[in-house]
Amino acid sequence: MDGQRAREAEDGWPRGDRRLRRAWRGPWADEEPRRRRLPWRSTVLVTAFALTGSRFAAHAQHGDRAALDPLAWALLAGAGAVLLWRRSHPVAVVAGTAAATLLYLAAGYPFGPVFLPVAVASFHAVVAGHRRAAWAAVGILWAGQLLLAHWLYRWLPPAGDGAPPWEQQAVTATWAVAVLALAELARVRREQWARERAERAEAARRRADRERLRIARELHDVLAHSISVINVQAGMGLALLDTDPEQTRAALTTIRAMSKEALGEVRQVLGTLRAPGDAPRAPAPGLDRLPELVEQAAAAGLTVEVEGEPPRLSPGTGLAAFRIVQEALTNVVRHSGSRRARVRFGRDGGTLRLRVDDDGPATGAEAGGSGHGLAGMRERAAALGGTIEAGPRPDGGFRVLAELPVTAVVPAAAEEEER
Template structure:
């Protein structure tokens, strides 16, 4: 759990106040006058002001030093005010430029030496030690503060770079998905063109065939419009613009057989066979009554299963994997699990693959869970809403005409 910076500042102020109180109580034993009410007030003001050091580090540093100088001027033990001054200097060094922190370090060292000399340290050894402390302590605090400042700047820069890289990966994955949706739309357009030509050809001689062809055109057109909206939604998403650098076509694939549909559930067994050839034993189980599904949904399932099995090949060689499809009334549940094989596997399944699975699930209003299993191995669980069986059957029958 991360503690709020203001809470840290408040705790620092309380600890510094407690340390100053203990040192003040030791003043008499060190041969100095015990602090009077005015001295205790200065000590409290100097140390409690550290509670706002994060918001005004330079102002707090100057205020602490003014209180410290006044405390020494009253003839009290200078060491009592040193902890607050040291914390204030470190705060300036950790949040301000090296030049500003160096000036503050000189001020601290000068105050330290002058306070010691004014206190009557007469022996040469004591004066040399005093000068060494007045130079060494501020220098160490300045150095530590500068290191902390640079580390904080690097952390902020690293987080910004990671966020930018994640944004680019999401945008790139969205464009890649949009390319595949483009193929789905191209398939629908080919079906519409063929069926419209058929309806026009038999309109006067075979009314039933013409009606079925027009039904096919309507179903395919509706699916194409839905997929087009999804594709445009992806390309309009924040950060997707400009990724791929392909100009006005938004990176959509050109050339190739426009009428060839994107991979769907009919090619799932072919995918499984390729994975088996790579050394992974894969079992496939289908529960419920299978029914025709929109090509976009089939493409989503195919790609998620493909990515999950690819991760098994890469991260758990020799493992056993199971692919399960469960057809329910209004949804399709897909699970790809493995037993881990002979090698421990972590949750990191790769940046693009995990992003792609999540984006595809979100595109079709589905849910996906990816992570280690309690019994060992790894699991990917996808749930997608699907049309009711009656609607899917009518649509599937129309498209296959």
């Protein structure tokens, strides 16, 4: 473990973020374990092509250029061999290939595929991000061979050599620019791939965060309500254990029913963690289960009066409205001295106005609770484009007022929650 932490601290990336690290490094970073292996196959292929092509070029240019000797073969082989390190040391490789090629041309050896190693090294240097080094090496090579071909040829082998036509220099410059332009396109595409991968990784992280928040919110709503009712019934049962066995039996029956229901809802919430694509085992609760909330509150000693008719809502809005009422009644049971609460439904155009009142006063903890439940209610309302107002009333007690759009377009986060 200590060695792993040391490696993570050394490269600055935690072990769990390797995908994001590879995304920023580009598509070739998927081969990171293989970077330590030298690219033998491609290097041998390029070197063999340069050697064979130069041999044929020497036959075609016999008498016009100097014959290939051990130095020429060493320069050709050396320019190809250094390509083995083009991934780990791109700047040194492009400089080395350019220098070997310039020495080859200065010795008067035949023209041919001697420029291929420089092209390969320049391509890799540009794609790796060393653009200035690649352009500088190619520019120095072109300027050097231009100087050799049109001025220094008088003092260099082969004897009697003349200056080549300027059209040939233009063709050489065109090929050099074409290779570098292709490398620039590859570099841009690589950076685009990196951005896309990073965006996908960030989107996956946001989806995971939303899912964790949703599960935590659901568990809070389910457990807070059920455990509050169980706590009240357990206290009542203990108080009446010796004096009223029948009432104690009723309290235990309520505890059993509430614990069974809580376990079922917890299983439903945690069921979202199973393999993707599975269908949910039970539909999400909605306002059609409001009578159950009223009965559960009555079992906890709280009388709930419902004013207005609960409207028909979409699954996402219905779930949010149900959880808001559930959390509000749970706070009344836990934090209010009042044994009566009022739930009122109203409609203002396309907006559902949901209000939960109790007459207080607060007992023990603050009337609003610890704040986690209110935060969950606000998040639910905000996900649908609605609002939540919660706080003490001027005449005492506590009020929760929610405004939810009835026919709003469900955003992505709420749509996932519906599913």
